[in-house]
Amino acid sequence: MKKIIIILSIGSFVLSCSKKENTTEEPAFEVSANQNEITLTDAQMKSVGIQTSLLSEQEISSKITLNGNIDVPPQGMASVSSPSGGYIKSAKFMPGNFVNKGDVLAILEDPNLVQLQQDYLLAKSNFGYAEKDYQRQKDLNQSQASSDKAMQMAHTEAKNQNISINALAERLRILGVNPDKITPQSIQRSVALRAPISGYITRVNVNIGQYVSPVDKLFEIVNTQDTHLVLKAFEKDLSHLKIGQKVYAYANQNPDKKYTASIILIGKNFDSDRSVPVHCHFVGGQPDLVPGSFMNADVEANAQNSLSVPDDAVLTWEGKQYIFEEIKPKTFRMVPVTIGNSENGYTEISGDLTKLMNKKFVTKGAYNLLMGLKNVEE
Known part of the structure; x- marks a missing residue:
């Protein structure tokens, strides 16, 4: 093999056994003509601290990369509609405003509300009369001064009026009116539409004077304190996913900022794109992320035994990964490899491993070999 004699620079390999004021020139080492093999002297081996081992x-x-978005569960979203038709008298909130549960979003005027209160008060009055009539018919029947039929009719009328009272009271409660506080002097023509949850208003579809019906969505509210991550998993990845797995999510704009989550639910049916939704809860508090934000995520799949080398043994040169093979004592060859996942200081070597079995590779000092091999003076 054709050899080129290379003189090491003083900074490349420094003998650790002594420090002298007058620096002496290091012994030369040999690099192959194609610059993929390097041979060290005994002194250089000791200076660099080369260590080798088998895979x-x-x-x-293993890691699975998925994508998805920030979502809110059903209990964290609310659409506000009017329980009856009417005209908007006032509305003051805009998208982006925060509201607390129970805050008044709008005032609705409804002529039917007046009629409903009237019907309720009349039903209460009629029930009072019907109940007294039933008691009178009951007393007369006991003295045989009234027939059973008359007593039964009075009883039925009292029951019917009581049913009307309860039904009208529930209709009033749906509108937000307390029936127990209704008197002939307190009949009202407007009702307040209140926020059913605390959160941020995301949509407003009303203006003053607008007529609305029960089918119209007037406001939409989102509680961002209960966001979660929904990922899309395809068939090839489903077998590697399970409840409780750790997920590390990140946005495209800031991939270095990771959000830790765990899988809490895996869907049981495929969407139109043949994906299954995977729901994840964030760990350690809610991130400041807007619902709908696109996210990437790395999922920790099941651990398995893999042939690996220490992280420091893997070198990157011109976009490719290499390790150094010890082909004979003090001589090393730079070998291209395909790497897999890394964990606990070790990197998985994947691909065809048949040529790498039962061979020793540099586990310490690989970077020094690369510098000596590539930073040469011809």
């Missing part, structure tokens, strides 16, 4: 089996978790 070792390490338990390394």
Whole structure:
């Protein structure tokens, strides 16, 4: 093999055994003509601290990359509609405003509300009369001064009026009116539409004077304190997912900022794009993320034993990964490899491993070899 004699620079390999005021020139080492093999002297081996070993089996978790978005569960979203038709008298909130549960969003005027209160008061009055009539018919029947039929009719009328009272009272409660406080002097023509949950208003579809019906969505509210991550998983990944797995989510705009979550629910049916929704809860508090934001996520799949080398043994040169093989004592060859996942200080070597079995590789000092191999003076 054709050899080129290379003189090491003083900074490349420094003998650790002594420090002298007058620096002496290091012994030369040899680099192959194609610059993929390097041979060291005994002194250089000791100075660099080269260590080698076979590929070792390490338990390394595989990672699955999925994407999805920030979502809110059903209990964290609310649409506000009017329980009856009417005209908007006032509305003051805009999208982006925060509201607390019970805050008045709008005032609705409804002529039918007046009629409903009137019917309720009349039903109460009629029930009072019907109940007294039933008691009178009952007393007369006991003295045989009234027939059973008359007593039964009076009883039925009292029951019917009581049913009307209860039904009208519930209709009033739906509108937000307390029936117990209604008197002939307190009949009202407007009703307040209140926020059913605390959160941020995301949509407003009303203006003053507008007529609205029960089918119209007037406001939409989202509680951002209960957001979660919904990922899309396809068939090839489903078998690797399970409840409780850790998820590390990140946005495209800031991939270095990770949000930790865990899988809490895996869907049981496929969507139109043949994906299954995977629901994840964030760990350690809610992130400041807007619902609907697109997210990427790495999911820790089941750990398995993989042939690996220490992280420091893997080098990147011109976009490719390499490790150094010890082909004979003090001589090393740079070998291209395909790497997998990394965990606990070890990196998985994947692909065809048949040529790598039972061979020793540099586990310490690989970077120094790369610098000596590539930073040469011809």
